[in-house]
Amino acid sequence: MNAKEYMAGVFDRAADTYEQVGVAFFAPVAAELVRRADPGPGDHVLDAGCGTGASLVPAAHAVGPTGRVVGLDLAPGMVAAAGAQIERHGLSQATVMLGDAEHAEDLLPGQRFDIVLAGMMLYFLPDPLAAVRSMAGLLKPGGRLAASLLVRSSPAEAELLGLVERVLAPYTTGAGSAPFTHKLGGPEEMTALFETGGLRDAACADVVFEVPIQAAQVWDWLWSAARRAALESIPEPSRAEARAVLEASLPPDGYVLERTVRYTTGRL
């Protein structure tokens, strides 16, 4: 299995609980991405790596019934979850498809968009430049690409993740690790990525999100996104015990995680 298949498998299995465990992060981050991309009525938007629809749904509301939003994701579970959101919100202007954002141009031949969104996904791509080029190739003249990435976590998060690793070490087999392929994020790196990818006026802005998390939420939170890979390496019969030991090791009031998200925008 290659890195991309591995990553898609992790998100496929995470889709059922992604952003559904009472710890709000991806939804506010995606709302801010849409606000920055600023779609208007009638616009055509591509949401690359759309996940369960965190940015697809607000984008579809913004473009309205005369617009169009296409979600694209490599994980079938995410595509199914986004499809369910589209149906639940009655968004006839939105569709979702299974596919690789690195080949977005080939998947959507001849189509052009006013906005392409890439929310919290570029670091999962083996070749982010190929993906930016492909996404830029789908923009209309003057169209905008907007991406978000988690670039910095606070000492509280480092403490939490360190504790998780130490406490779970006797249970994990070491087989699974979070499927990040790139440590992207420096503002110069991001603007260079956009400009080399064919965009101009590339700019970055950082926003800090405060994420409160209780001890009893930590396991489900890890399980609901990329970090579930480490928990999956714990043999199933030991998981309940590992979870109980972890929860007993965490401060009962939990943590407030300060997570810095970098938004990068550019235009064709």
Ligand SMILES: C[S@@+](CC[C@H](N)C(=O)[O-])C[C@H]1O[C@@H](n2cnc3c(N)ncnc32)[C@H](O)[C@@H]1O
């Ligand atoms: C952290 S989630 C972000 C989802 C959504 N954009 C959000 O903000 O909640 C990353 C998503 O990117 C998708 N993804 C990763 N690599 C991809 C690729 N090459 N093509 C399409 N989707 C991809 C994953 O399947 C996953 O759904």
